[in-house]
Amino acid sequence: MAQDDHSGTELAAADSSHAETVPAVKTGTALIQSDAFENPGFPPHRPRVTDEDPKKEKRAQRTVYTLFYLSILGSIWAIAAYMLFPMEGNDVGDVRLNNLFIGLGAALALLGIGFGAVHWAKAVMTDVEIADERHKVGGNVVAREGAVKVFQDADRESGFTRRAAIRNSLIGALLVFPLPAVVLFRGLAPQDENPVELLSHTMWKAGTRLTLDPSGVPIKAADVTIGSAFHVIPEGLSELHHGKLEEKAKAAVLLMRLNPDELNELPDRASWSYDGIVAYSKICTHVGCPVALYEQHTHHLLCPCHQSQFDVANHCEVIFGPAARPLPQLPIMVDDEGYLVAQSDFTEPVGPSFWERH
Amino acid sequence: MSTATTQTPQRRTFTAAASNYIDERTSVSTFVKELGRKAFPDHWSFLLGEVALFSFLVILITGTFLTFFFQASMAEVEYEGSYVPLKGVEMSVAMASTLDISFDIRGGLFVRQMHHWAALMFVAAIGLHMLRIFFTGAFRKPRELNWVIGFVMFILAMGEGFTGYSLPDDLLSGNGLRIIDGMIKGIPLIGTWTSFLLFGGEFPGTEIVGRLYTLHILLLPVILLALIALHLMFVVVHKHTQYAAPGRTQQNAVGPPILPVYAAKAGGFFFLVFGVLALIASLFTINPIWNYGPYDPSPVSAGTQPDWYIGFADGALRLIPPGWEFVLFDRTWSFNILVPLVGLGLFIATVLIYPFIEAWVTGDKREHHIVDRPRNAPTRTAIGAAGVTFYAVLWAAASSDIIATHFKLTMEGVIHSLQALLFIGPIVAYFVAKRVCIALQKKDREIVLHGYESGRIVKLPGGEFIEVHQPLDEYDRWKLVSYESYQPLMIRPNARGKITVGQRLRAGMSRWFFEDRIAPVTKGELEAAHHEHH
Numbered sequence: 068m069a070q071d072d073h074s075g076t077e078l079a080a081a082d083s084s085h086a087e088t089v090p091a092v093k094t095g096t097a098l099i100q101s102d103a104f105e106n107p108g109f110p111p112h113r114p115r116v117t118d119e120d121p122k123k124e125k126r127a128q129r130t131v132y133t134l135f136y137l138s139i140l141g142s143i144w145a146i147a148a149y150m151l152f153p154m155e156g157n158d159v160g161d162v163r164l165n166n167l168f169i170g171l172g173a174a175l176a177l178l179g180i181g182f183g184a185v186h187w188a189k190a191v192m193t194d195v196e197i198a199d200e201r202h203k204v205g206g207n208v209v210a211r212e213g214a215v216k217v218f219q220d221a222d223r224e225s226g227f228t229r230r231a232a233i234r235n236s237l238i239g240a241l242l243v244f245p246l247p248a249v250v251l252f253r254g255l256a257p258q259d260e261n262p263v264e265l266l267s268h269t270m271w272k273a274g275t276r277l278t279l280d281p282s283g284v285p286i287k288a289a290d291v292t293i294g295s296a297f298h299v300i301p302e303g304l305s306e307l308h309h310g311k312l313e314e315k316a317k318a319a320v321l322l323m324r325l326n327p328d329e330l331n332e333l334p335d336r337a338s339w340s341y342d343g344i345v346a347y348s349k350i351c352t353h354v355g356c357p358v359a360l361y362e363q364h365t366h367h368l369l370c371p372c373h374q375s376q377f378d379v380a381n382h383c384e385v386i387f388g389p390a391a392r393p394l395p396q397l398p399i400m401v402d403d404e405g406y407l408v409a410q411s412d413f414t415e416p417v418g419p420s421f422w423e424r425h
Numbered sequence: 426m427s428t429a430t431t432q433t434p435q436r437r438t439f440t441a442a443a444s445n446y447i448d449e450r451t452s453v454s455t456f457v458k459e460l461g462r463k464a465f466p467d468h469w470s471f472l473l474g475e476v477a478l479f480s481f482l483v484i485l486i487t488g489t490f491l492t493f494f495f496q497a498s499m500a501e502v503e504y505e506g507s508y509v510p511l512k513g514v515e516m517s518v519a520m521a522s523t524l525d526i527s528f529d530i531r532g533g534l535f536v537r538q539m540h541h542w543a544a545l546m547f548v549a550a551i552g553l554h555m556l557r558i559f560f561t562g563a564f565r566k567p568r569e570l571n572w573v574i575g576f577v578m579f580i581l582a583m584g585e586g587f588t589g590y591s592l593p594d595d596l597l598s599g600n601g602l603r604i605i606d607g608m609i610k611g612i613p614l615i616g617t618w619t620s621f622l623l624f625g626g627e628f629p630g631t632e633i634v635g636r637l638y639t640l641h642i643l644l645l646p647v648i649l650l651a652l653i654a655l656h657l658m659f660v661v662v663h664k665h666t667q668y669a670a671p672g673r674t675q676q677n678a679v680g681p682p683i684l685p686v687y688a689a690k691a692g693g694f695f696f697l698v699f700g701v702l703a704l705i706a707s708l709f710t711i712n713p714i715w716n717y718g719p720y721d722p723s724p725v726s727a728g729t730q731p732d733w734y735i736g737f738a739d740g741a742l743r744l745i746p747p748g749w750e751f752v753l754f755d756r757t758w759s760f761n762i763l764v765p766l767v768g769l770g771l772f773i774a775t776v777l778i779y780p781f782i783e784a785w786v787t788g789d790k791r792e793h794h795i796v797d798r799p800r801n802a803p804t805r806t807a808i809g810a811a812g813v814t815f816y817a818v819l820w821a822a823a824s825s826d827i828i829a830t831h832f833k834l835t836m837e838g839v840i841h842s843l844q845a846l847l848f849i850g851p852i853v854a855y856f857v858a859k860r861v862c863i864a865l866q867k868k869d870r871e872i873v874l875h876g877y878e879s880g881r882i883v884k885l886p887g888g889e890f891i892e893v894h895q896p897l898d899e900y901d902r903w904k905l906v907s908y909e910s911y912q913p914l915m916i917r918p919n920a921r922g923k924i925t926v927g928q929r930l931r932a933g934m935s936r937w938f939f940e941d942r943i944a945p946v947t948k949g950e951l952e953a954a955h956h957e958h959h
Contacts, residue, residue, distance in 0.1 A: 095788030096911045102948045104906045107899040109672030149531055157507040166534045170707020177700030184693025188686045198677045199464040201664055204567040255622040262621035280723050313627040316722035354607025356600055357725045371727045373743045374836055387837055389761045391750030419607035421617040424757040
């Protein structure tokens with residue numbers, strides 16, 4: 068064991084009693100037993116079958132080079148597959164074949180090398196274990212004292228400790244100099260906008276028609292049957308050239324019609340619905356996912372992200388999940404032509420809570 | 426190469442000439458001589474870190490390919506590629522170029538899928554590697570700082586994962602960003618403005634993909650690479666740990682030499698990791714963004730799942746009961762966001778400082794190069810089991826809806842059970858793991874003292890049946906007895922005759938750690954056991 072013909076640095080097995088001869092380091096509460104077993108040293112080396120049986124060794128060698136040849140085959144196959152499986156025909160099936168066969172070729176190329184090299188190391192290469200002596204990581208006291216002295220000399224020569232005024236002013240300057248760089252990052256967002264202001268308003272105004280998402284077709288009150296639900300965006304949103312997604316992220320609304328008897332409205336919001344038709348913000352008050360799942364017979368809305376549930380029959384109050392606030396209600400009415408329109412913007416900010424919200 | 430090592434020293438071989446040329450210009454020979462024949466301890470569990478390293482290399486290789494085709498722009502275009510169902514749909518350039526990589530560039534989907542699978546594997550391998558380090562106590566002196574570096578890399582890997590996941594600007598990743606935006610907004614004082622600056626205005630804005638791209642391909646990889654270099658440099662400085670075995674001591678490192686055996690194994694293993702990832706990428710779809718469509722703040726599909734490593738954070742959000750938000754001093758305090766953020770922060774901070782806590786409790790200042798079997802450090806193993814359970818419950822919570830629909834349970838029932846499990850689970854896991862460890866230690870003692878059960882039944886002349894126990898040889902015995910246990914710390918007054926609060930805390934922790942302990946069998950005990958038999 069522990070023999071190696073190429074280097075002279077190996078050592079014989081040390082035994083554990085070696086450790087206790089240098090008790091310079093604190094052992095803490097470790098219990099070191101006086102009659103503990105001693106390390107028996109390395110067990111006798113056990114040869115592998117490939118060491119003893121030349122036939123097996125030949126076979127192992129054959130396996131290794133076969134694997135390397137297979138790898139070459141895999142690479143060639145991957146290149147061939149690149150040409151044999153084109154995907155310019157707008158057919159998803161072609162993409163699947165291209166992916167599969169290039170991938171299998173590449174996998175074979177890589178695994179061939181991998182298995183070959185590992186098998187070479189395990190079955191064919193000389194099976195030696197060597198033992199390196201460990202040195203204490205911070206063992207060199209002289210070097211450490213030297214390093215301390217370097218710092219002390221540097222301190223004495225520069226007067227870093229002694230000349231406190233110089234040192235402190237330098238520290239001050241070093242602390243302040245990155246600040247302009249920090250300030251530059253204010254430019255990450257537009258200078259003339261205030262997030263609190265923006266978050267407090269949406270596209271909805273008095274008279275804005277409720278239209279279908281995404282077609283933009285206005286909705287007639289008469290078309291909303293009891294039990295139905297519509298995904299709604301404000302009229303004009305689809306035509307926006309700039310900031311469409313930003314507006315949609317605030318203005319998306321769910322429109323539902325309930326049997327008016329089942330609808331339990333707050334007294335001050337009695338005029339916000341029309342004949343059992345109610346409109347609520349679709350943006351979850353938790354972290355802003357769209358509350359897109361409506362269970363018709365219970366009138367519950369479910370947010371698929373974190374399972375907050377809102378009861379539409381009870382002004383969308385939270386009945387389960389991590390959300391804290393009801394979904395904001397959009398006051399609606401019907402215009403002269405029978406289309407549903409907003410009475411005003413939402414009366415509170417929609418979406419996730421933020422610090423300055425209140 | 427084989428010709429280079431032939432025993433003809435007088436002939437100038439090619440290797441010698443080449444070495445000479447390089448060495449006269451780089452002085453690299455000292456380095457080769459120093460490292461080339463180092464012993465590298467070998468064990469399957471040491472491969473976990475290598476899986477992490479090699480999947481990172483695969484990520485770098487595949488990621489570089491992807492940068493040649495991906496365009497990190499959120500400008501709106503009409504999709505005109507060859508995936509028919511999305512033709513004419515408005516989407517960002519980022520999404521369109523990702524679709525082009527998948528459908529219009531031969532082998533592009535393969536590389537993209539390999540990149541994603543490798544990223545999933547990368548974080549998983551780091552996690553398992555950390556568990557191996559934790560449960561074997563490989564974080565002890567002198568390796569505490571390397572634990573910290575590894576921990577930072579784990580966090581960065583998750584950051585890499587999330588930033589990469591968000592780049593295609595598809596519906597699923599867009600909702601992920603929406604959640605991040607909502608969480609940031611919930612942070613007191615700075616939340617609103619932080620979100621505003623991060624997204625370059627209102628959510629979603631047109632900046633975020635470009636910014637995440639810079640983080641994803643420049644800043645985070647550079648920091649990761651630097652830390653990997655540092656991490657491996659420390660491995661060289663400390664030399665690798667090894668498990669207890671005959672001949673191995675705290676003063677040596679035993680294993681095959683780096684050249685050639687370890688190099689061949691590790692080099693081959695790189696190709697194995699690469700190859701397995703290629704195989705997975707060729708057979709299994711990952712992140713089919715064409716099914717999700719481009720990001721739109723309005724639609725969302727049920728059963729959405731983040732990539733696995735973000736699950737624990739998402740689960741933490743889901744487990745908060747309703748109504749944890751208050752208005753105080755005319756400001757909104759979102760405890761439904763703050764509690765998960767702070768809770769997870771404390772959890773990972775505990776993981777980060779654990780090596781220092783344990784070192785303080787034991788007071789042991791020696792270097793430890795022989796790693797523990799988990800059973801021989803029962804309290805540490807139990808703490809680890811509790812931590813794993815805590816993480817696992819949070820992780821399961823990220824799939825609460827899928828669990829509910831799949832097993833036909835109510836959503837509320839699943840959430841309430843997981844809420845209870847989050848607190849009960851770790852406690853149960855702690856006690857179970859500790860008892861299992863102690864039982865295993867007792868079994869080890871039993872085996873050392875009385876030998877293995879041989880399965881051979883012998884009838885004695887008196888008619889009694891006994892099973893013959895086979896004694897251990899000294900090599901097998903060494904593996905079972907070569908560990909140390911610690912005693913609980915006794916409180917003693919310090920030099921000024923006082924018992925400080927710190928002392929009391931330390932003694933309490935020490936009692937907690939080491940009160941129930943099983944000491945290894947000693948020579949005397951074995952002797953006594955032998956006498957009993959005769």
